[in-house]
Amino acid sequence: MARSSCGEATPGMWRREAGTALRRAEALPEERSTPHAIVAGVQIPHVPTEWAPHAHAMHELVWVRGGTLTSRVADRVFTVFEGSGLWMPAGVVHGGRATAGAEFHDAFFAPDRTPFAFGEPKAITMTPLLESLLTHLSRTDLDTEARARAESVVFDVLQPSERQFALHLPGDARIDPIAEALLDDPADGRSLEEWARSLEISDRTITRAFRHTTGLSFAQWRQMLRVHRALMLLSDGFDVTTVSETLGYRQPSSFIAAFRRVMGTTPGAFFDPADGTPGSVRNAVSDVQNA
Template identity: 40%
Template sequence: MSHAPETIGHALDGPEVAAFTVELKREFDTEAHRHPRGQMIGCSRGVVTVLTDQGAWLVPAGYGIWLPPWQLHGGRSFGPGAGWTAYIRPDRCTELPSTPRTVRVPALLREAILRAASWEDERTDAARARITGLILDEIRGLPAEDFGLPMPAEPRLQRIAQAILEDPADGRSLDGWAAWAGITPRTLSRRFPRETGLSFTDWRHRARMMRALEMLAEGASVTAIAFDLGYASVSGFIARFRQSFGVTPAAHPIVPGLQSPVRPDR
């Protein structure tokens, strides 16, 4: 495309879909920002974590994240990586998902977006219109995957969640976290699933698993990850990882050197 991605992201006119490829030789951080176009971000190598005001979303290789127009978001990559992004004009987002979601990217959608990324200008013709329509149809029907970590809205619960994200290895009990935040254990155990859809224990486990994937992408050993995340044994960590993703850490496609993402059996 003839414009920079950040310019296209703020464009209310122009092409319905503007796509770009990205090659990352090192990790990056982006500050929280928003733009009027919807955005689909896909990861073909490495891992990206996208932070929104609604939660944290992990995007490993073979997956993508949909962000609706004006969604506040920032991001960070882990290890060298590659991927693509597609900006959708706001008037074409009305039938697309209204909340962020992590999705498995079908080969058809990936190839259509890569084709759009190869266009060197913004002209429109029948062939491009068909590809644009295909991209929108594919995004519209994608089911959400379990790589999101919803954030609670209640300030005390949010404080607990943020502390766990900053230090997933913190092994405090539910009672300990409740006392730290000035909330009763009963309120914590009842409100956490009401606001996030996950029990407090399951939320903390998912936070640890998301961090485990980030560390795997950075090349950390399974032993180091297990103890850095507060597990009492490597075998206990591997069992939890297999329960979450259907494969052991060493067999996960996110591990450097494994090129083809494999959908784990669930």
């Protein structure tokens, strides 16, 4: 578990920001006796908001606009940004945190009326068409036939992303202190050798443990974690220099290079300077408009 600045344990994610609202999951759609296969809605947290770990009896798809959502699921941390969503299978325990002002969208899918099943959390490509359909389904004035038609198209177009952007946590007692420290403070710049001395194990043991549990070297894992955190900070409007300093890089150019290695593009190309929209969303919108 990471620790908040107040010393409280948080759901294995980032240090809790001052003013964060802690919330329980709201009443589930099935508790409202909905007859629909898909129930969609939206809320806008005006302060950073954290949801305690919980599970639903229905599948859930969450996505955001104008911010990011971080979700902890067992040994993985997912960061959801504009253009992407996260599918959470029914019964899977998860916690979440949304940045202030983000439009937090969710849609619940009745398992017995959903003609597919993702057995584990999946990143979902939130195309303009899919977002429009789910927004349409959030209306309360749709008749049965109109709702059924929209739901059937959702089932046709909902697809996992080609890239599953998740940070795997080690889950190994020998190196968990490293992960906890970096989740609490991504700027922690201790080297592999310094960590080895601190934990009284060899640097080779740390290297092997990271490779075995996460598939990444220590340096690669720390770089991936910092990019996850960078997405939250950039979507909150922080400039590249501030984000670079916050994450412990000596020069903004080093941060930009690390971001490019993980995301395939620079922060400036990923986020539109005018409105903070990720490039993947802008390109998808452009493709639709030019079709």
